[in-house]
Amino acid sequence: MEFGPFLLLALMEGMVMSAVLALTAVGLSLVFGVMRVVNVAHGEFFMLGAVAAWFVTQAVPGHPALGFAAALLLAPLFVGAVAALADGLILKRLNYDPEATIVATIGLSYIFQQAALSFYGPDARPVLAPFDLRLQLPWFGYSGYKIAVVIAAALILIGIWLFMTRSRAGLVMRATQADRDTARAFGINVDRVFATVFALGAAMAAMGAVLIVPIQQAHYLMGHDPLLLSFIVVIIGGLGSLRGTLVAALLIGLSDGVISVFFSPTLAKILATLFVALVLVFRPQGLFGGQR
Amino acid sequence: MTTGLLRPSRRTLLSGLAAGASALALPRFVQAQSSAPIKLGFQLHRTGIGAAYGRWYERTAQAALKKLNDEGGINGRPVEILFEDDGTDPRRGAEVVEKLTSQAGCDVIFGPLFSHVVIGSAPRAGELKVPYLVCSEGFHVASGMLNRWSLQPGISDVRAQASSMAPWIANTLGKKVTMVFPDYAFGHDHRDYFTPAIEAAGGEVIKHIAIPPTETSFTRYLPQIPRDTEVLYHVMVGPAVLTFVKELGEFYGSGARPEIFGFIDSLEAVDIASPGLEFLEGTHFWEGMCRTKQEGESEAETAYRAAVGVDDNGASVSDARDVSTYAHMFSCWETLFVIKEGMEAAGYQGPDDRQKFVEAIEAMTAFSAGATHPQGDKVFNGKTHQVFTPQFVSKVEGGKLLRVHTTTLEDGMYEDAVDYTTMSF
Numbered sequence: 001m002e003f004g005p006f007l008l009l010a011l012m013e014g015m016v017m018s019a020v021l022a023l024t025a026v027g028l029s030l031v032f033g034v035m036r037v038v039n040v041a042h043g044e045f046f047m048l049g050a051v052a053a054w055f056v057t058q059a060v061p062g063h064p065a066l067g068f069a070a071a072l073l074l075a076p077l078f079v080g081a082v083a084a085l086a087d088g089l090i091l092k093r094l095n096y097d098p099e100a101t102i103v104a105t106i107g108l109s110y111i112f113q114q115a116a117l118s119f120y121g122p123d124a125r126p127v128l129a130p131f132d133l134r135l136q137l138p139w140f141g142y143s144g145y146k147i148a149v150v151i152a153a154a155l156i157l158i159g160i161w162l163f164m165t166r167s168r169a170g171l172v173m174r175a176t177q178a179d180r181d182t183a184r185a186f187g188i189n190v191d192r193v194f195a196t197v198f199a200l201g202a203a204m205a206a207m208g209a210v211l212i213v214p215i216q217q218a219h220y221l222m223g224h225d226p227l228l229l230s231f232i233v234v235i236i237g238g239l240g241s242l243r244g245t246l247v248a249a250l251l252i253g254l255s256d257g258v259i260s261v262f263f264s265p266t267l268a269k270i271l272a273t274l275f276v277a278l279v280l281v282f283r284p285q286g287l288f289g290g291q292r
Numbered sequence: 293m294t295t296g297l298l299r300p301s302r303r304t305l306l307s308g309l310a311a312g313a314s315a316l317a318l319p320r321f322v323q324a325q326s327s328a329p330i331k332l333g334f335q336l337h338r339t340g341i342g343a344a345y346g347r348w349y350e351r352t353a354q355a356a357l358k359k360l361n362d363e364g365g366i367n368g369r370p371v372e373i374l375f376e377d378d379g380t381d382p383r384r385g386a387e388v389v390e391k392l393t394s395q396a397g398c399d400v401i402f403g404p405l406f407s408h409v410v411i412g413s414a415p416r417a418g419e420l421k422v423p424y425l426v427c428s429e430g431f432h433v434a435s436g437m438l439n440r441w442s443l444q445p446g447i448s449d450v451r452a453q454a455s456s457m458a459p460w461i462a463n464t465l466g467k468k469v470t471m472v473f474p475d476y477a478f479g480h481d482h483r484d485y486f487t488p489a490i491e492a493a494g495g496e497v498i499k500h501i502a503i504p505p506t507e508t509s510f511t512r513y514l515p516q517i518p519r520d521t522e523v524l525y526h527v528m529v530g531p532a533v534l535t536f537v538k539e540l541g542e543f544y545g546s547g548a549r550p551e552i553f554g555f556i557d558s559l560e561a562v563d564i565a566s567p568g569l570e571f572l573e574g575t576h577f578w579e580g581m582c583r584t585k586q587e588g589e590s591e592a593e594t595a596y597r598a599a600v601g602v603d604d605n606g607a608s609v610s611d612a613r614d615v616s617t618y619a620h621m622f623s624c625w626e627t628l629f630v631i632k633e634g635m636e637a638a639g640y641q642g643p644d645d646r647q648k649f650v651e652a653i654e655a656m657t658a659f660s661a662g663a664t665h666p667q668g669d670k671v672f673n674g675k676t677h678q679v680f681t682p683q684f685v686s687k688v689e690g691g692k693l694l695r696v697h698t699t700t701l702e703d704g705m706y707e708d709a710v711d712y713t714t715m716s717f
Contacts, residue, residue, distance in 0.1 A: 122338065123343055140543055140544075141541075141543055141545020142511075143542045216508045216509070221340070221531075265512060
């Protein structure tokens, strides 16, 4: 294939990856930023979202788009509710101690994974895409749905950004992020903020998963890669910085797309991990972290 | 009037008679020296990336076990199978071998498919001196990589499969081949044995594309397929196989594409009529046994289909969406009956006779098609511990896999790479 179309395909693949990664990583970043909790179970929330999407689409008859729309709404709600429950039952009782919550979320990740194995089974199951459109370019064909994933992810991210910057709830969250004790002194119910943020973070992972599940299949072991990549993105972008997370997701997604297409996907992973190491050594606060 | 034991009513009398009759109809296990059940361990991929195979391997083994016990067991003794999940993980695989042998006291272990699990587990089986009969396809048995305790009497190996396909591909589809395969032992066997075989047939492999078996996105690999490819040879495993084939279809779209020849592994447990797979129409697949019921299917195969619970499309009779791993799972059925034959030939009494059992299998030379070997006639090479079977090429027509070619046993044969019988136990 010639260089031009080759690059185009690489960038398109990279954009799809960036889009889903941005959704997932922003969820992780939000949780860390506001709660100072390193959520190791984040990848399993992603997996739960995909599995929930499968159950929802199975339950909704008729056109696949109906089931998919229902899944896009219900799966994040369900996963958010599970996360809020986990927050109330476990994280809150540990007083959000950083070390203890890491261990607790590791435990949670196993519980979610094994629960999915028990109730959903070990198989990879497909979810139908809401529409079946194939773009035929002169050099190669491309899935129209993948383009839709990028657009949908961008819209959701804009929504989240507006929520964080324009709404009162967003203000409260940012206040809690800036200074937990002062926020409490001003009458903010920090416990409720934490539960909401944890649920929102998990729901974002679930939304990423619902978008990706018509491309990949829902499988109980699928949470590993998103977790690893989200951590890479969040560390590069700067823990807790939403803008940094977005930029890093674009950077990692696009470079992964280009390097994978032109060289090999393994090399792309090696370079991303190397980049994380370099960031940790030379700019530990991340590219956009640092006001702390 | 009351009825009871002393004054039976007609109904209790009849049901008593029926119970007595069915007890008489049970197989009479001829009294041997020991009448304790023979315990077979099944190393099962119930979870992990091999779960779809595991589900069907368990069903096939259960169906074969029922037939075996209905017909009197082994040496007149009933047979039990203990299934133990290895998570399709080599480390756990070795632990499962250990557990089945040392704790459960199994006489023989069989059943694993994935080559990394087999390669990880076989050394432990060798140390424990327990016969380890794999259903794995990998060339690791016949290459001499494993040990005297590891045998593969139920399914042909990749070397035989790939080399028997090569002449047909070169003569029918094209000479310039690009290979897409998983980047681990099983895929490497494809790479290492198909490449010289196609050269011998007058063709060439112009590009090897190795994909990690845990990969979930494939479009990025597809631009590496050279333009002048005449035949795309694909074989993929794991939970993402459907994604792989779908993305292949998206990539070529309605534009020009090479001929496509796949190993059915790329679509095992997947409905060939799934949305997004329409482009497969007219492409070819290797099959170890034909998923779709063919015209003139043997009586033995029809009985096998019914016993395992597979319908004419290769899906479960109870759920049409639950497609079987039909091209591979016959190996569990056939391996169980090889175990029976081997134990009876060896006069197997207990774990002390394990060595005699292996020697009895090494002495075997052929299995003829029939109820115990529904896949077809086979030749067994006792020196390399490997069986040779017919292979099939099917073409997708109207969403069904129709057989267009059957190889001979000789097509897949190669010079012995090892003589296990000269090795010590």
